[in-house]
Amino acid sequence: MIGFDVAFWILAIIGVIAALMVVFLRNVFRSALSLILCFLSVAGIYFTLSADFLGAVQILVYVGGISVLIILAIMLTREVQRGSPSNKLRIPAFIVAIVFLGVVGYTLLNTPWQLSTAAPLEHTTANIASKLLGEGGFILPVEIAATLLLAAILGAIVLVREK
Amino acid sequence: MSVGLEHYLVLSAVLFSIGLYGALAKKNAVVILMCIEIMLNAVNIAMVAFSRYIVPTVLTGQIFAIFIIVVAAAEAAVGLAIVISIYRNRETIESTDIDLMKW
Numbered sequence: 593m594i595g596f597d598v599a600f601w602i603l604a605i606i607g608v609i610a611a612l613m614v615v616f617l618r619n620v621f622r623s624a625l626s627l628i629l630c631f632l633s634v635a636g637i638y639f640t641l642s643a644d645f646l647g648a649v650q651i652l653v654y655v656g657g658i659s660v661l662i663i664l665a666i667m668l669t670r671e672v673q674r675g676s677p678s679n680k681l682r683i684p685a686f687i688v689a690i691v692f693l694g695v696v697g698y699t700l701l702n703t704p705w706q707l708s709t710a711a712p713l714e715h716t717t718a719n720i721a722s723k724l725l726g727e728g729g730f731i732l733p734v735e736i737a738a739t740l741l742l743a744a745i746l747g748a749i750v751l752v753r754e755k
Numbered sequence: 756m757s758v759g760l761e762h763y764l765v766l767s768a769v770l771f772s773i774g775l776y777g778a779l780a781k782k783n784a785v786v787i788l789m790c791i792e793i794m795l796n797a798v799n800i801a802m803v804a805f806s807r808y809i810v811p812t813v814l815t816g817q818i819f820a821i822f823i824i825v826v827a828a829a830e831a832a833v834g835l836a837i838v839i840s841i842y843r844n845r846e847t848i849e850s851t852d853i854d855l856m857k858w
Contacts, residue, residue, distance in 0.1 A: 600758045604766045611770050611793050615777040620786060627789050630770075634796045641763070641807040646817050650799075653824055658792060658831045665785050665835040669842045676783040679851050685779035693772040700764045705809065707760060712811040719814050720821070730818055737825045744829035748836035 600640050607633035620666050620676050628659045642712040645720055763804035770797035784838045784848040788831065795827045 610630035617623040631654040638647035713719055723729050770793055777790030799820045806816025842848050 597758045600762065604762075607766070608769055608773070611773040614786075614789055614793065615773055615781070620783060623786060623789065627792065630793060631796065634800060637763070637766070637800055638803055640758075641803050643803050643807065643817050643820075646799075646803060646820055649821065649824060653828055654792070654796070658828060661831055661835050662785060662789060662792075665788075665838055668839050669785065669848050674783075676781055676786045678780045679782045682780045685776050688779060689772040689776035692775060693768055696768045696771075697765060700768065701761060705760055707808055708811055710811045712807055713814070716814060716817065720817060723814055723818055724821075730822075733822060737822060740829055741825065744832050748832045751833070751836035751840045 596640050599636065603633045603636040603640065607637065618676065621663070623676065624659065624662050624666055627662065628655055631655050631659065642714075643716060645717045760804055760808040763808075764801055767797045767801040767804070770794075770800070782849045782851055784841070784850050784853070785835070787850060788834045788838070791834075792827060792831065795823060799823055 607630050610626045610633060613626035614623045614630060617626065631650065635647045635650040635655070638644075638650055724734055725731055774790045774793035774797060778787050778794065781787050781790065802816045802820045802823070806814060806820075810816070838848050841853060845853065847853070
């Protein structure tokens, strides 16, 4: 278990630093690159939680797909030179974030969670598949998600199409 | 002290707060979308941590995380399309300048 602990601490520190870099770097392109680093460390966090399928999905969808979309949008909007300045709500936003962190942290550290001692599943892919598509599973949400993705693709095409 | 549920939840709260600050305080619309992605990832970490430590043999938390990823992908596609469309029409994506609907 000590390996998991070390991996958790390394990944958590990398993830938090990368998220801070996304927010505080002046160059938009560099913050997109550190966003990719943040996604990768979140995928590693999934692996330490023995969610192997979800870690792979995270790398495929976020690192492979969404980050490319974001970099494409940065390239198309030519905002790299202007940087990413803060608006005049910087101080109130900081206070809101700190208060939120304090309240949530206090709550979740003082809640008596009913932890289970059962060992996690070794391979989650087959179980997730039978849960999603099997009897009494989530087949209706899966179909709705497919419709949502189709609608999102059509909406994106209509929005960026040349007149 | 070995890593437990609280560590993952605190990490999730920290990432969510960073994303919240960025989404509230940044001008650039693409950076705001990036911060929203950080917030969704933080929620996913909390979901998977609950699934791992509270009900380890029932994978409902991971399935919720998969649906969150689907919705996040759709949201990123539509959001960036809106940003590009605004940039074409108004030559800016600063959220303080996009105030057409502000009276």
